[in-house]
Amino acid sequence: MRVVESWVEAPLAEFLRESSARLVLVMTSAGQVVAQHGFSRTLDVMSAAALGAGIMASTSELARTMGQGSLGPVAHQGRTQGVFLAPFQMPRGNWIALVVYGRETTVGLVQLFVMRLADQLRAAVPAAAPTAPLLAERFEDELNASLRTLFGR
Amino acid sequence: MSTFDFALEGLTRVPGVESAMVVSAEDGLVVGEASMGGVDTAAVAALSASLHARIGEMAAAAGRQPPLVAHLEASQGGLLIVPAGEGLLLVAVAHSDANLGLLRLALRAASERLA
Numbered sequence: 280m281r282v283v284e285s286w287v288e289a290p291l292a293e294f295l296r297e298s299s300a301r302l303v304l305v306m307t308s309a310g311q312v313v314a315q316h317g318f319s320r321t322l323d324v325m326s327a328a329a330l331g332a333g334i335m336a337s338t339s340e341l342a343r344t345m346g347q348g349s350l351g352p353v354a355h356q357g358r359t360q361g362v363f364l365a366p367f368q369m370p371r372g373n374w375i376a377l378v379v380y381g382r383e384t385t386v387g388l389v390q391l392f393v394m395r396l397a398d399q400l401r402a403a404v405p406a407a408a409p410t411a412p413l414l415a416e417r418f419e420d421e422l423n424a425s426l427r428t429l430f431g432r
Numbered sequence: 433m434s435t436f437d438f439a440l441e442g443l444t445r446v447p448g449v450e451s452a453m454v455v456s457a458e459d460g461l462v463v464g465e466a467s468m469g470g471v472d473t474a475a476v477a478a479l480s481a482s483l484h485a486r487i488g489e490m491a492a493a494a495g496r497q498p499p500l501v502a503h504l505e506a507s508q509g510g511l512l513i514v515p516a517g518e519g520l521l522l523v524a525v526a527h528s529d530a531n532l533g534l535l536r537l538a539l540r541a542a543s544e545r546l547a
Contacts, residue, residue: 356459387460387478 436464448530
């Protein structure tokens with residue numbers, strides 16, 4: 280497991296222990312990765328974050344078109360693996376959990392523990408967490424710093 | 433009234449039953465529910481499906497057939513899980529004063545209705 284912010288580590292470790300998830304990505308709604316587990320390549324995590332954020336953005340737009348405030352999680356079930364994408368509110372904006380799970384668990388359990396993860400993250404977020412907006416000129420530096428943290432390179 | 437509603441009504445009619453649900457065994461998701469409130473049915477469904485799968489593995493390891501009933505007894509009540517047809521489970525959450533014998537009969541009848 281790799282986390283950009285240390286306070287994310289304990290809730291994510293508990294989620295992994297309880298849910299038996301194979302891959303996990305926690306990111307902002309803009310696709311900025313906060314934590315990952317199970318990904319071994321930088322490209323994979325960047326693709327997954329971009330695609331996951333894109334799916335949630337499309338879903339939100341669909342909800343808006345339907346006159347709904349928001350839609351809940353999205354689950355895609357494959358033959359041996361499934362993908363669960365869930366948006367959740369954090370003090371600093373919306374975050375997304377992307378979870379890949381196998382037959383050793385169920386979508387119901389993943390859903391249950393993602394909701395608990397969201398609760399625990401909200402409880403763990405430091406009061407004085409940095410709230411500076413991500414400026415365009417700092418974006419590449421911040422992205423590279425995050426990737427170094429997430430992959431230890 | 434759907435088959436699920438009909439089956440669940442038979443369970444909630446038993447005095448002391450707090451909540452009853454039809455659960456997808458493979459997904460752990462609620463398929464149908466009848467709750468008096470106060471029970472997180474999504475959480476109970478997910479954990480019941482997981483528990484039932486583990487008990488099935490345990491029975492297989494012991495050379496036994498899959499369980500017909502799983503009964504968890506707690507200080508303030510209990511929880512019963514019964515397989516109900518292809519890939520479904522019936523789950524009932526009961527207070528400690530519930531008539532568990534009657535509930536087991538109702539679960540069996542509901543299970544046969546759904547099979």
